[in-house]
Amino acid sequence: MAVSLGFSRTDATLIATAVSEIVRNIVVHAGQGEIVIRPLEEETRCGLIVVAQDKGGGIRDVDAALEHGYAGRGGLGLGLPGARRLMDEFKVDSQLDQGTTVTMTKWRSRDELERLRERRRRG
Amino acid sequence: MAVAVVRHGDYLIASIQSDLSDAEVVELRNDLVERAGRDRVRGIVVDVAALEVIDSFVARALRAIAVTARLRGAETIVVGIQPEVAIAMVHFRVDLHPLRTAHDLDEALALLGRAVTGVGDAR
Numbered sequence: 573m574a575v576s577l578g579f580s581r582t583d584a585t586l587i588a589t590a591v592s593e594i595v596r597n598i599v600v601h602a603g604q605g606e607i608v609i610r611p612l613e614e615e616t617r618c619g620l621i622v623v624a625q626d627k628g629g630g631i632r633d634v635d636a637a638l639e640h641g642y643a644g645r646g647g648l649g650l651g652l653p654g655a656r657r658l659m660d661e662f663k664v665d666s667q668l669d670q671g672t673t674v675t676m677t678k679w680r681s682r683d684e685l686e687r688l689r690e691r692r693r694r695g
Numbered sequence: 696m697a698v699a700v701v702r703h704g705d706y707l708i709a710s711i712q713s714d715l716s717d718a719e720v721v722e723l724r725n726d727l728v729e730r731a732g733r734d735r736v737r738g739i740v741v742d743v744a745a746l747e748v749i750d751s752f753v754a755r756a757l758r759a760i761a762v763t764a765r766l767r768g769a770e771t772i773v774v775g776i777q778p779e780v781a782i783a784m785v786h787f788r789v790d791l792h793p794l795r796t797a798h799d800l801d802e803a804l805a806l807l808g809r810a811v812t813g814v815g816d817a818r
Contacts (some may be wrong), residue, residue: 585747589787592750601757651751654787 577611577618579680586658587620587678593651594624594674602628602671612677615690619660619679627671634664698723700730705737706807707769708800711745720756727760732767738807740800744775754789761794772796772803792801 574584574658591609598605605626631637632658639650652674661677682690697719700709707730709723727739730758741757761771773796776784784791797803 582779582782585777585783586786588748589750589780589783589789592748592752593787596750596752651787658786 573609573611574620577620577680578686579620579678581620583678583680587622590651590655590658590676591622591624594622594655597651598624598626598628602626605671612679613690614692615682616687617679617681619677621675621677623673623675625671625673630668630670631664631666631672633670634666638664698726701727702734702736703805705781706804707731707734707736707739708742709739712741714744714747715753715781717752720753722758724756724763727728728763728767731769733766736769736805740797740803740807741771741773742775742800743773743780744777746780747777749776749780749789750787751789754791757791757794770795770807772806774799774803789805 574587575581579587591607595605595607598607603626605624605628607622607624609620609622612621638656652664655674655676658678659676660679661675663675664672665675666672696735697713697715698709698711700707702708707727709727711723715723718810727741728734731739739760741760746753757771757773764771771794773791773794776796795806797806
């Protein structure tokens with residue numbers, strides 16, 4: 573999806589790795605969850621939004637998890653600091669015993685030609 | 696078959712053909728570790744060129760192969776990490792240490808040959 577939205581191979585791989593790490597957190601810490609990945613199309617930019625949600629135990633100290641990552645359970649990090657550094661918008665909502673939702677967005681500016689095409693497409 | 700494992704003299708060469716599921720990663724680890732002992736190999740080369748994402752789980756499995764294979768007398772080298780994957784690994788601080796890497800199969804076999812000779816020269 574990232575490549576079809578015009579992201580570079582490097583960005584696409586970074587996004588895929590971020591999603592992989594966050595999904596793994598859900599599987600390891602919560603057992604199950606839901607992840608939604610959607611394209612975003614605006615006139616001057618396009619992007620990708622990822623919403624990963626679980627109903628697990630929640631993260632006790634979100635700030636700490638975001639600072640260092642949590643290298644527990646044999647080195648499986650939370651991936652959150654890496655994802656936060658990568659994404660343009662990043663939000664973690666976590667309630668103890670209720671679950672966690674990670675919402676992250678990466679944007680890509682459209683160049684002049686793309687903007688023109690997009691404007692025409694919108695009519 | 697997601698991974699092709701062939702014997703090449705004293706070495707095992709595992710070529711991963713596509714992105715692997717978690718179960719396939721674990722199966723590969725178990726398979727290589729078992730064969731390292733059974734076939735009495737001195738080295739294992741794992742070719743990851745087909746992997747588009749190397750996350751903490753995959754890294755952990757590769758490290759497990761290396762550490763366990765060493766217990767059974769074999770050295771492990773990973774080859775073929777794609778440039779975008781390497782960038783993503785650094786970004787997400789996915790660490791392969793103490794695994795060694797090489798550019799390609801030839802270089803890996805040369806390194807393994809020297810390693811084996813080195814051991815033998817301890818007189």
